[in-house]
Each structure stands twice: as structure tokens, then as C-alpha cells.
Amino acid sequence: MNGGLPRRLLLPLCVILVLLWSLLPILWQVTTSFKPNSELLSLPPLMPASPTFEHYRVLFDEQPFHHVLVNSTVVAFATTLAALGIGSLAAFPLARLPIRGKGTFLGIVLGASMFPAIVTVGPLFVIIRELGLRDTWWALVISHTSFSLPLTIWILTNFMRELPEDLYRASRIDGCTPWQSFYHVFLPLCRPGLAAAAILVFLFSWTEFLFALTFTATEASRTVPVAIALFPGLHEIRWGEMAAASVIVTIPVFLIVGAFHKHIVRGLTVGAVKG
Structure with a gap:
């Protein structure tokens, strides 16, 4: 130059x-x-x-911030467990069992992940209201799980496909049923893939706003992103408390990404390179 x-x-x-x-x-x-x-x-x-530290004191002494932190933590962990449980059970047959239309099903899963959340929030709201689950943890766990399942299935399916095919054949020869092959052979070997999917699902649930705003009404189930958005009062905007809450909420994200960034990268790139 x-x-x-x-x-x-x-x-x-x-x-x-x-x-x-x-x-x-x-x-x-x-x-x-x-x-x-x-x-x-x-x-x-x-x-x-x-x-x-006045703004931090106000958060915990004069605001129910500790309660919304508990809500966010419970919802994020429950969503992660549900997505991993359902996603791994779906990924194993898609990766290893001789099932017709696996490619079509994966295409549908990928297509479902491309739908914006605003498209599904209406039908989900009707379902949750009819089930009597509005303003509960279950409303958020169900909606977050439904939205994070496509990514979980995609990551775990590609991860299981990378494992040697002889593993499944050898386990079947040794007398394992498909379930035993999944539980005793493939699941332990998929820990890196499970970790990657778990981190991504947890971060999504921890920071999700639209479903949390729509399906909650009180502090009984309200999560942190919604609580921060509702901080502004009628005559003032509480910038200090909003900033303090944002810092507290960001700390777990920084810690998780910093500690497990290699798993995140591997989860996003698994299956991208062959040979």
C-alpha cells in the first residue's frame, strides 16, 4: 500500500x-x-x-430483582435440560437409524429455526392461555424449548454423524438395543456436542425478551430482560438502576462464553468440514 x-x-x-x-x-x-x-x-x-454502589443496593433492597434473577435462572436451566433431553432423543435416530425421510425432516427442522419469534408468539400465546399456564415458569420453558429445539437437534445430529459408524454396529453385535447404544455408547461420546448445545440454549433463554414479555404479567415469573425494560417510571427513567441490572445480567454471559467459547465454536461449525 x-x-x-x-x-x-x-x-x-x-x-x-x-x-x-x-x-x-x-x-x-x-x-x-x-x-x-x-x-x-x-x-x-x-x-x-x-x-x-447505591444503584446496586436499590436493585436488591427496593426492587424484587433477586426474584427475577431466580426466575431467569430456573427458566434457563429447565429450558436447557428439556432441549437437550428431547433434542438428543431426536438426533440419535436421525444420525444412525435407517429411517426414511431423514433429510426431509432435517430440512423441516432447519426451516422451522428460520421463523422469526414474532410469527409464533400468537399461536403460542393462545395455547398457553388455554392450558392455564400464563404467568408461570412453564409458559417460558415450553416456549423457549420449542424455539431452541431446531438448533439443538441440528447440532447433535451433525455431531453424532461424525462419530465412527462402527460404534453402532459393534454395540448391536454385543447385544445392545438401539436405546442402550444411544445411552451407553453415543451419549457419553457426545459430551462436547451436548455442552455446545447447552451453552447456546442457556444463553438464548437467559436473554430472550419477546416470549418473556408476552407470557408473563407479574414478578412471579418475570425474567430479567423484561424487568429491566419495565424499570422506567411514569415521570423518570432510572438510568442508574437499569445500568446496574444490565451489568449483573451480563456477568454470567461473559463467564460462560469466556469459559466455553471453544465448545460454542465447535457446536456452530460441526459438520461444516468433511475429510
Whole structure:
């Protein structure tokens, strides 16, 4: 590049710019959560001149934030277990058993995952209301599981296909039934795939907003994203509490992604390269 930056500096510069673009909103929320009310709407200072934990105290002392945290945790874990249980049972026959129309079924599964959530929220609302499940944990677990199942089935099916075919044949020769082959042979070997699917499902359920807003009405089942959206009052917007809640909710996401990012990448790319 004549008269410009050397080529070897262009990629690092682009990476730095992307990181700044992605991290600046998070850093802004962190600094806002520690600012006293008198500094929230004033610039400068960019950093809090008198850092305070008042907004965090208000969240837990004057708001039912601990309760919505429990709701989000229970719903996310229950959704993850349900999606893994149903998804693994569906993935094994699709990957190993001689079933007609497996390709068509997987195509339907992939197509279902492309539907936007707003398309399914109406029918799901009618079903949940008729079952008497509105404003319960079950309403969110069912809706989150139904939306995350296609991705779970797709990941686990491709992961099981990568395992050697002789494993299933050898287990059958040794006298295993298909269920025993699945439970004793394939399931233990699929732990990396199960971990990848579990992480993605958990993160989806933890951050999901539309279903949680539609199917909950009180703090009895309301999750964190909805609680944060409902923080603004009639005459004021509680920027400090909203920022503090956003920071608390983001911490588990950072920890999970940082600890298991290799599983996430493997889950998203499994089956993409052959040979």
C-alpha cells in the first residue's frame, strides 16, 4: 500500500476498531452503574468522580430483582435440560437409524429455526392461555424449548454423524438395543456436542425478551430482560438502576462464553468440514 498503512497493520487495526465498537456500550453501562444520580446526565466527567454502589443496593433492597434473577435462572436451566433431553432423543435416530425421510425432516427442522419469534408468539400465546399456564415458569420453558429445539437437534445430529459408524454396529453385535447404544455408547461420546448445545440454549433463554414479555404479567415469573425494560417510571427513567441490572445480567454471559467459547465454536461449525 503506497503511502498508506502497511498491510500487516490493517487487520490488527480493524480488529481493534471492532472491539472498541462492541465494548464501548458495555463500558458505558459499567461506568453509569457506579455514577451517583447527580452525575448521570452530565458530561464530563466520563468516569464517575464519586463512585457509588447505591444503584446496586436499590436493585436488591427496593426492587424484587433477586426474584427475577431466580426466575431467569430456573427458566434457563429447565429450558436447557428439556432441549437437550428431547433434542438428543431426536438426533440419535436421525444420525444412525435407517429411517426414511431423514433429510426431509432435517430440512423441516432447519426451516422451522428460520421463523422469526414474532410469527409464533400468537399461536403460542393462545395455547398457553388455554392450558392455564400464563404467568408461570412453564409458559417460558415450553416456549423457549420449542424455539431452541431446531438448533439443538441440528447440532447433535451433525455431531453424532461424525462419530465412527462402527460404534453402532459393534454395540448391536454385543447385544445392545438401539436405546442402550444411544445411552451407553453415543451419549457419553457426545459430551462436547451436548455442552455446545447447552451453552447456546442457556444463553438464548437467559436473554430472550419477546416470549418473556408476552407470557408473563407479574414478578412471579418475570425474567430479567423484561424487568429491566419495565424499570422506567411514569415521570423518570432510572438510568442508574437499569445500568446496574444490565451489568449483573451480563456477568454470567461473559463467564460462560469466556469459559466455553471453544465448545460454542465447535457446536456452530460441526459438520461444516468433511475429510
